Every structure is written in structure tokens, then in C-alpha cells.
Amino acid sequence: MNQFIRNNLGYLLLLAALVILPYALALITGDPLNKGLPLFVQGLMIQVFILAVFALSYDILMGHTGILSFGHALFFGTGAYTLGILVKYGQWSIPAAIVAVVIIAALESFVIGVLSLRVHGVYFAMVTLAFATVAFILVEATDFKKWTGAEDGLHGIPVPDALNPALHRTEFYFLALAFAVMVYLLVKLFVDSPSGRVWAAIRENEARATSIGYNTLVFKVQATIISGIIGALAGVLNALWNLSATPQTMGVDTTINALLMCIIGGSGTIIGPMLGAGVLQLLGYLLNLWLGSVWQLVFGLIYILLVLFVPYGIIGTWRAKNFEWRAMWRDRLQRVATGTGKSSG
């Protein structure tokens, strides 16, 4: 047990901080939990949790399997719209609608995966972009206005009072936090499983994984399906939080956001994209306050600079540096201990 705490100290502290955050803010500002700054920060953090899950689902593909998807917003939007339509017009209960979302997302990702993963890796990027754009066009089309609300989006999803984010902000905060933690554990489980090892093998060198005898298509489709389902669940939570589903959830910007979070935080690490979501959301909020509408342009430029100069993100760079520092100090200590004055590097 001690060992466990020592190994995961950082994560546990982060979790504790997030649990205490609303109460601490309420204590400092003197406002109750459902007013003023505490209310606002909880709202901001709920969005961070939702986006963190979405970024994590994206990174299953990009960071862990080495597949680039440019249409991940499709799943986010699928989750939001499916839930919205079923609950609002089908009078389904929310759990039933969530089951439906999982099934639909699994089918969707299965079809896309089987269609596009048989060829060169870039096909997946193109095909997912094409499907997501088509979904965006259809959601915005006036033909289905009755269900999707066309350009305005689907508003006023009826939810039971207990789930209403406006009435029970703190409960929703903990729901979103619990959801994010659960998905984190789940993804960790997947990545450390035998399948996860094969994903990593595909990422590193697909030809070699094939020659060892793995049917890589199966594993790639598997990763796509898992990623799609988790992405759709993030969309569900987003719809419950906003009580609406808008075309923007399907748009390219949503995909680029997920990509950004992975790259900022460090793709291929599990906690990285989640931290990236936090950084992006808070930075976006601040830049928006400071620069107005130009902030998106600034954001795009920051993204390009990151891709060029900090490709491994916060966590990736930190781990690499940490490793170097440790090696350096170990080396120095050893030199002191053995009394040899000469540096080895």
C-alpha cells in the first residue's frame, strides 16, 4: 500500500486538490458553492474534465497506436446528438440513451476503421476528416431541422433535476471528475493490457508487428472502436452539461482542440492529454479575455510552434529532462563517491 502511494503520489495529490478545489474556493472567497467564483470555476473545470476525456480518447489512437485521426469530432458529436435526439424526441431515459450511444459509436468506428485502416496510414486521416465533415454538413442541413435544429443546434434536452448542471453544480462537478478518473483508469488498463502492447508495437513499427504474426488490422480497429466509444461518452457528458448539442461539436475545430491538448500535454502518456486539456482550456479562457477574437489565430500559431519545437509536450519533455537530470546527478554522485574527478559527459 505504501509502495502504491509513493509511486502515485503526484496523481493522488492532483486528485485531492481537485476534490478540495470547490470547497477551498468557497472558503477563500466567502461565497457559497453555487454562487460567484466557486460556481464559475466549477463550470470551467467541468469543461476541462469533459475535454480531458475527449483528449484521452484521441490519444488512444494518436499516442498509443500511432494512427492519426482528423475526424474525431465525429464521435464527440455523435454522442451529443444521439443522446439529445433520443432523450428529447424519443423520450428515452438517459441510461438507455447512453447504451444506444455506445452501440452507435462502436458501429461507426468499426465501419470507418475497416474501410480506411487497410491502406497507408494517412488514409485514415483523410477518411475520418471526410466522414466528420459530412456529418457536420448533415447536422447543419435544413432537411433534418426537426431533429437536429440545423445551424442553431439541438437545445433544451430534458434531464431529471438531479442531473441538472444549473441546479446541482457541485454534484455535476464530482460526476464529471469521477467520470474523468474512471476513464483514466480504464485507459491505463487498456494500454497496459496485452492488446495495449500490440498497439505500441504497431505505433513503433507496424511491419515488424505484422511479421511477428499479429493481424494488425484487428488491433487497429479495436483501438479505433475503444477510442470512438470513449469519445462519444465525452460527447454525452458535454450534451448533459450544456443541455444542448450544436454543430460545433462536430466541427474540425473540435478535432484540432483534441489534437492540441495531446500535443501540449504530451502524446503517448496517459495523464499528458488530460493536463493538456486543462492548460488549453484555461489558456484559451485567459487569451480570449485578453485578445478578443484574435486569440484563435494566436492559438493556431502557438500550435505550429509547438509542433516544430516542443513535439513531446509538457509531460514528454519533462520526463526526458527528468531522466537526463537524474542520470547527470547519479553520475556526479558516483564520481564523488568513488573519488574520480573526471567527468564522463
Add this chain to the structure above:
Amino acid sequence: MTWLNKNRNPLITALIILIALVLAFSGKSPQTTSSIILSGVTLAALYFLVASGVSLIFGLMDVLNFAHGSLFMFGAYAGWTFYTNPRLLFNTAPILLAVLAGLALSPILARFVALPRWARWLAVLFGIAMAIFALRDFPIDKLVAMGMSMTGKIIPTAEAQEPIATMLLRIGGMFIAGAVASAATATRSAERLEAPMSRTLGIVGGLVALALITLFVRDLGEQAILGTESNWRFLLALGVGAGTGAALGALMEWGLIRPLYARPIYQILLTLGLTFVFDQVVRFVWGPAGAFMEIPQWFNTSSQDCPSDNLLLWFSQHCDSIFVMGRPFPSYRLFIILVGAIMVLGIALLLQRTRFGMIIRAGVQDSEMVEALGINVRRVFTLVFAIGAGLAGLGGVVAAPFLGVYPGMAMEFLLQAFIVVVIGGLGSIPGAVVGALLVGLARAYGDHIVLAGIQLPWMTDAISGSPAIARASTVLIMAIVLFLKPTGIFGKKE
């Protein structure tokens, strides 16, 4: 027999398409058929101009350029701005040229300056601050608004643009910002050190001179352009669009994509980021609303003789439409088809009949081998990127009088170009032609059906839809092709 075997896939496809065409048009009158086919070929010409670049670039250097739609859009905006509001170009071009001149100093700086890490960050910050300072209060909105309000008229020059002295300060500031940025990123690579100093100085001096000349002739130039007859102005705009596209493409390859050849995934990530940035730049400069571009006089005359009865009569009348099978068809769209056909021919000639084309084809096969033969593949890469981007830019200007200019056109054409290359096979020019024709025809047919409504035998009322359905339906063809032959009709086996 071997010929049949070799071309099995294209032949089967041709057969399927033929059957599909016969089925699709069996119940239609020849007039409807011809106008649908012409509309389809018009779209196909535009799709080809974007898709051919995507395909060429991927074939040669394995870079999937997600910013290609944006190059198309930028070409369209540049050509349209040149046509209606050259003042904006004359006032922004010197500033952009100055940054480039500063950046082009990098081979020289790499020789003398090797900044430590912390100084690099400081230099970056200083460069950004310098750029912000140099661009402060630049009256971009006024410059843009001039063109919107007085389309094609000669505008009074004293308003909206800043005095030459202010502009000179801005140019100087941006030159310094560019130079600082190149000092911050300068690395001592062997290739850079080999570049002769005189050439670098020549490039920098040329850019600076060009910036200054553009600035000093801005009034004269503007009046000369706006005074030109609309047809010639349009032809010049085509050149400007293609040139802008080519220059942007070459810059992208040289400055952003080349450093990332070791990390292929990041190249794609970068180009996707560029689409986002270009989109934001266009929204920031020209606003989120689109605009229409005037059709030049040659294709825009209306008199009592119009529409022209046939193509020959059109040459003397210049009517806005021509009778095709007894139904008027806009003559400008025939011009689009003509441009598309010329470009198909041009690319075919370039690839099959020139030495440069031979190098490209060899590079598609095996670029390492070509390099081993002593050919500078990097320069070929940059040139091909520029050619592909130039085609897209040209396509943008050609499309502008037909579809207008709007920020969404980048995504729209990128999507169609991807569908085209997936159908035809990435890296294959014949594939791009066939794919473009297929998608264009399907799109035109879809538009027709959606407007007219579908009535299947068991339905009481016809279902009609919005154009969005037709836009979305082309993805179905892509899905079918992917299912049957994942590498596309003309694609190589993996």
C-alpha cells in the same frame, strides 16, 4: 491480353461508370443530360486543380498536405483582391516581403551567430515584440473596406493608406523582426554553410528592393490595374492567384515542412494547423462574410442576340451564356472547363515529355535512388510543392466568379479533393482526373436529384432535399471505392 490484364481496374471502373451514366440519364431528356454533364465537368475541373496538387505532393514526398484547400482559398482571395482592391495588396505586400527578407538572412546569420539556448528564447520574444510594434494600428479594416464599397472603381488614394514614411518604419521593423527570428532558429547545418554568401545577399537585397519598389509605385500601380480592362485584369488576377499559391507553397515546404522530414506524423499535424491559421487569417483580414467576384466582360455581355446560338457566334458576341442542345449554359463555366482541360494537358506534358517530369516520376518511384544519381531532390520537392500550390491558387481565382470567395471554401474543396484522390489513388494523376470527373458528375447529378426530388415506385410524394445532401453524398462513392479497392482505382498495391 496483357494490356487488358494490366488495365483491369480502370477498365472495370469505366464499364461501371458507363452503366451508371446510362441508368442515371435513361429517363432524362438530352437537354437535361447535357446540362448536368456540363455542370459536373465544371466542378470536376475545379476539383482536379486542387486534387492534382495533393496527389503530386503526396506521391513525391509522402506529405499529405491538409493545407491545400487553404492554398486554393488564399489564391482566390489574392486574385479577387487584386481585381477589386489592389490597394490592399500594395500596402501589405511590402511588409510581408520585408519579413521574408529578414528570414532569408538565416544562412548568413548561421555562419556568424550561434546563440545559446536562453538567448534564443529572448530573441524569439524580442522578434515577436518587434513584429507587434511594427504592425500596431495598421489600418487593415479600412484598406479592406475600400474594396468592398467601391468594387472596380478608381478610389481616391489619399484615404485609408498610410503615408510612405510610416510604411517605411513598418517595413524596417518587420525586416528586423524577421532577421531576429532567423537568428533565433539559425543552426549550423552543412547545407546552409555551403550556400554562397553572394546568393543569399542577392535574395535578401532583391526582396528588400521589391518591397520598396512596391511601396513607391503603389499609387501608380493601383491606378494602372484599376484602369485596365476587366478581361485583362482578370487574366492578371489569375496570374496573381497562381503566383500567391506557388509562393506560399514554396515557403511552406522550405520553412515548415522540410525541417520535419524525419517526423512524418508531425508534417501532417503541421499542415492541419496551417489550415486553421489560414482560416483565421482570412476571417481576420477579410471578415467572415464572403463576397462575389464580378465575371469579366468576355463572359458577361448581355444583348438581344444573347444567349449565343453556338460557340463560334460567342467569339464575336461574348454572351453570358451559350445554347447547348437548346438550353442556355453560362459561358464562364465553359471557360472553367477549358482551364481544367489545359491544366490536365499541361501536367501530362510536363510529366511525360520533360526532363523535370522524368525526375518527378522517378522520384515518385524511389526518391533515394534519384538522389543517389546526383539530382538535388530537395529542390525538386520545393518546386513540385510550388507547382501543386500554384495549381490550387489558380483554381481558386477561376472558381471565384463562379462560386464567390468565402472562408468555408478551403474546407469544402479540401474535402472534395480528398474524396477525389482516395477514389483515384493517391499519387496518380490519371487517378485525379478520373476521380475529379466522377465526383463532379455525382455532385451535379445529386444537385439535380435533390432539387427535382426522388420518387421511388412505392412512394406517393417525391422527397426533395437541400443542396447539403448532395454535398454529403459524394462521400458514399469514396466509401464504396475504399471497400472494393482500398488503394483507389489507379493506386499502386502496397
